[in-house]
Amino acid sequence: xxxxxxxxxxxxxxxxxxxxxxxxxxxxxxxxxxxxxxxxxxxxxxxxxxxxxxxxxxxxxxxxxxxxxxxxxxxxxxxxxxxxxxxxxxxxxxxxxxxxxxxxxxxxxxxxxxxxxxxxxxxxxxxxxxxxxxxxxxxxxxxxxxxxxxxxxxxxxxxxxxxxxxxxxxxxxxxxxxxxxxxxxxxxxxxxxxxxxxx
Amino acid sequence: xxxxxxxxxxxxxxxxxxxxxxxxxxxxxxxxxxxxxxxxxxxxxxxxxxxxxxxxxxxxxxxxxxxxxxxxxxxxxxxxxxxxxxxxxxxxxxxxxxxxxxxxxxxxxxxxxxxxxxxxxxxxxxxxxxxxxxxxxxxxxxxxxxxxxxxxxxxxxxxxxxxxxxxxxxxxxxxxxxxxxxxxxxxxxxxxxxxxxxxxxxxxxxxxxxxxxxxxxxxxxxxxxxxxxxxxxxxxxxxxxxxxxxxxxxxxxxxxxxxxxxxxxxxxxxxxxxxxxxxxxxxxxxxxxxxxxxxxxxxxxxxxxxxxxxxxxxxxxxxxxxxxxxxxxxxxxxxxxxxxxxxxxxxxxxxxxxxxxxxxxxxxxxxxxxxxxxxxxxxxxxxxxxxxxxxxxxxxxxxxxxxxxxxxxxxxxxxxxxxxxxxxxxxxxxxxxxxxxxxxxxxxxxxxxxxxxxxxxxxxxxxxxxxxxx
Numbered sequence: 001x002x003x004x005x006x007x008x009x010x011x012x013x014x015x016x017x018x019x020x021x022x023x024x025x026x027x028x029x030x031x032x033x034x035x036x037x038x039x040x041x042x043x044x045x046x047x048x049x050x051x052x053x054x055x056x057x058x059x060x061x062x063x064x065x066x067x068x069x070x071x072x073x074x075x076x077x078x079x080x081x082x083x084x085x086x087x088x089x090x091x092x093x094x095x096x097x098x099x100x101x102x103x104x105x106x107x108x109x110x111x112x113x114x115x116x117x118x119x120x121x122x123x124x125x126x127x128x129x130x131x132x133x134x135x136x137x138x139x140x141x142x143x144x145x146x147x148x149x150x151x152x153x154x155x156x157x158x159x160x161x162x163x164x165x166x167x168x169x170x171x172x173x174x175x176x177x178x179x180x181x182x183x184x185x186x187x188x189x190x191x192x193x194x195x196x197x198x199x
Numbered sequence: 200x201x202x203x204x205x206x207x208x209x210x211x212x213x214x215x216x217x218x219x220x221x222x223x224x225x226x227x228x229x230x231x232x233x234x235x236x237x238x239x240x241x242x243x244x245x246x247x248x249x250x251x252x253x254x255x256x257x258x259x260x261x262x263x264x265x266x267x268x269x270x271x272x273x274x275x276x277x278x279x280x281x282x283x284x285x286x287x288x289x290x291x292x293x294x295x296x297x298x299x300x301x302x303x304x305x306x307x308x309x310x311x312x313x314x315x316x317x318x319x320x321x322x323x324x325x326x327x328x329x330x331x332x333x334x335x336x337x338x339x340x341x342x343x344x345x346x347x348x349x350x351x352x353x354x355x356x357x358x359x360x361x362x363x364x365x366x367x368x369x370x371x372x373x374x375x376x377x378x379x380x381x382x383x384x385x386x387x388x389x390x391x392x393x394x395x396x397x398x399x400x401x402x403x404x405x406x407x408x409x410x411x412x413x414x415x416x417x418x419x420x421x422x423x424x425x426x427x428x429x430x431x432x433x434x435x436x437x438x439x440x441x442x443x444x445x446x447x448x449x450x451x452x453x454x455x456x457x458x459x460x461x462x463x464x465x466x467x468x469x470x471x472x473x474x475x476x477x478x479x480x481x482x483x484x485x486x487x488x489x490x491x492x493x494x495x496x497x498x499x500x501x502x503x504x505x506x507x508x509x510x511x512x513x514x515x516x517x518x519x520x521x522x523x524x525x526x527x528x529x530x531x532x533x534x535x536x537x538x539x540x541x542x543x544x545x546x547x548x549x550x551x552x553x554x555x556x557x558x559x560x561x562x563x564x565x566x567x568x569x570x571x572x573x574x575x576x577x578x579x580x581x582x583x584x585x586x587x588x589x590x591x592x593x594x595x596x597x598x599x600x601x602x603x604x605x606x607x608x609x610x611x612x613x614x615x616x617x618x619x620x621x622x623x624x625x626x627x628x629x630x631x632x633x634x635x636x637x638x639x640x641x642x643x644x645x646x647x648x649x650x651x652x653x654x655x656x657x658x659x660x661x662x663x664x665x666x667x668x669x
Contacts, residue, residue, distance in 0.1 A: 020516055022492070022629075028638070029262075033612060034277065047632070076393060076512065082327075083326060110359075174218055174219055177219075178354075181357070193212070
């Protein structure tokens, strides 16, 4: 399965700020009653968007000034909680191509990487600068250079962090590991484990 | 070199290093359920691949199954389609399915140990973040996403980076009325909801030595709420006693051989940990959450914290939490009015949880203001034993509904959901906004006995006072 090398992601940004945004928030459980991921895009942040509407406010994802944004900006521990891949699937299907935050929950990070959605981190101060810039000038293009691990938005630029494994996987087109996993000699390990009947 | 159990199990299951530097890890036991597996079976079909080790794959249905009316078709056509899809996939690929008519169905993390499928030294994965539960047996167990479910179905392996190991010692003795749930809520409160990022938690010390396997499961279950991908306890005689004679446990000579292997898995005395945390059991009191993540917790007799008194990084979430929960800083949490009480979940839906509470609620009644009081056994096996021992009847007599096995009100995927901004005293594991089905619903996490105290008083209460536990 040939995958593209993801070396660069460009797009306009949308800040959905706050720490510990969990996957129940990203996609409420009731929308997981499905046997495919198709159509999940419309449910991304569903309840949060409703909550804003009821308070007479507009959630950034529904704000016309951020329309068409593909780079999501959020706070620390983004994607914590449930392991549901429905969360990154819904974001990807809503047009999100990359996420920038202060830190990511591990399962969510792995799920995103496997889908080819880079998750990179910035220190808090820089993250806030970027979010402020995008809020003020939403038309600014954000460019995430994965090769050189940096993010640029207009005149603003800073280096981003990305674990070396994800960096390798994304930039060399091996972010979905299935091909490599299928090539390996699993039987050797299976046969060495007494609880596995490796026939 | 001296190694931790984590390192030993990791080494024994390593297939190789992938080109991106991650480890290809063999997953000996794969548990699946109806929510996160259908898409993976779909991907498998697209790739034209079979399930590599159907005899190492086990399925049950838990998230969407109604706990009251269980005849099919379910009233919710989506839920009905999901159970049928799982049934079809299991039949097609030769996977054992603990279906709703087997008497063995239940929450996946309760069924695995109960059937003796979960054993020391295994690697276990499941498309559910509470998979760490199985670590109570000295297994290394990971919650995974659906693409990884596909990877394991197809290859019995997954790509993963090694974790650091943090040893958490809880020594001394827990005071009466303090339970495993309080221990893990306290640990998460101390270390934070992101404190465990990058770590596996190894729990030990006198408290864990004294804990039953079911209590160890309660703690390991919530490791992910502290950010740790997995958590475990070294196996000991209690582990072997729990497993012996269970349907999937080794038998005869194989049993003796297995026990010898399991003994060698324990972390070596003096092995190096990446971090060590020591907690005094006597410092822990009954703990309840007040906010929208499990780290926002206090002892029952504490006042709600002022956001300014919290670390700066926690303040914004605290303000949001107070708004959602309709609570005020400086108030007592005790006395907060409760609308719904829920016993159950993979955290606290095992027999011992119901047994402990039954001792105290016998002869008592659910308070008038409580709109819904439900008991949901974690499995059909738990339910059958609870019926046989008269425990279910004690709950019914007290005014609870005794339901069928499933995830129920732990998450809003089945008919058991909060309505509007109801406040639920819950023995489950997550208090996220909307978790229990209503976007404005409010969840207060606590131990089963504290849920019972809330049930009989109609408010968040101190079980030690309500039930005179001393």
